[in-house]
Amino acid sequence: MPDFNLLLTLDALLAEGNVARAARRLHLSPSAMSRALARLRETTGDPLLVRAGRGLVPTPRAIELRERIGPLVEEAEAVLRPATRFDPATLQRTFVLRTSEGFVDNFGAGLIARMTAQAPDVRFHFLPKADKDSAPLRDGRIDLETGVVDALVGPEIKTLGLFRDRYVGVVRMGHPLSRGKITPKRFAMGEHVLFTRKADESGPIDTALATLGLSRRISAVVGGFAAALALARHSDLIACVPERHSGNLRDGLHTFTLPLTLDSFTLSMLWHPRLDADPAHRWLRQCVKEVCADNVA
Incomplete structure (x- = not known):
């Protein structure tokens, strides 16, 4: 395997034309530099620098290499140099976000407003979240995801909680449950619409009622x-939905606190570790965090 440190050595030798000065330039001892020159000669099959009086002069092969080595070294140093200060105003990128239902309705406009103000050449591509498979994060098809973290999320995936949410009941204006005290029995006696992606129709609300x-x-x-909210709006069906995720969708409907003891849950953002240190992705995560913090149901 090639030793790319030899490129730095050759660049210094060709620039200085002297082993001792090249050694000082690279903070090496003269003997270490002499050994490196010997390796270069062996690797290239050319003496590269030959004695001429008290100095060294480059061979034709070395002169040819000198024109190519400089740009290679500069490019390598640029690759390994720490990133310059990140400026979102100069960022040109499309971020793909797979979001839980209601995220775009309630947080999308705020996120786009930040984008327009801070990074006008950034575009967001929002995808619906049909499942909790972490493969799209791993293979780079999506940059960021929002949802509730559970055992289905890959162990290497990075997560950060955005806010707590809870279930609330929703009915049309004028529905019997829009008036008077709502007891567990009164709530249970109504006709319900359930939203679920699972085959099992039971959930935390049914568990709480069963107790x-x-x-x-x-x-x-x-x-x-x-x-579910669309059906509740135009019928007597009762919908139970996440409060903060459905804020804008519940406009014109009557919302009530469920007469049950239910745990709240955390909505998180998820991303792959390879993007953790990326300045642009850090900016994206900060924007999402701030938008969710600002949007209080």
């Missing part, structure tokens, strides 16, 4: 809470 000896009638099952 009270109650159960609810589920009249419709949909794939997301936007559809």
Whole structure:
């Protein structure tokens, strides 16, 4: 395998034309530099520098290499040099975000406003979240994801909590549950619409009702809470949805606190470790964090 340190050595020798001065330039001893020159001669099959009086002069092969070595060394140093100060105003990039339902409705506009103000050449591509497979994060198909972290998330995936959320009940204006005290029994007696991506229709609300000896009638099952809210808006169905994730979607509907003891849950953002130190991705994560902190339901 080539030793790329030899490029630095050759660059110094050709620039100085003297072993001792080249050694000082690279903070090496003269003997170490002499050994490096010997390796260079062996590797290239050319003497490179030959004695001429008290000095050394380059061979034709060395003169040819000198024109190519300089740019190679500069490029290598640029690659290994710490990144310059990040300026989002100069960033040209498309970020692919796979988001849980309701994220775009409630946080997308704030994120785009920050983008327009700070990084006008950045574009966001929002994808729906059909499952919790971490493969798109691993293979780079998506840059960032939002959702509830569970055992299905790959162990190497980085996560950061954004906010706590809870389930609330939602009905149309004028619905019987929009008036009076809502008891567990009264809540359970209504007709419900359930949103789920799982085959099992039971969830934390059904578990909480079961502890009270109650159960609810589920009249419709949909794939997301936007559809659940649409049905609740135009019928007597009761929808139970995440509060902060459905803020804008609940406009014109009656929202009530569920008469049950339920745990809240954390909505997080997720990304792959290879993007952890990327300045542009750090900026993206900070923007998402700030937008979620600002948007209080």
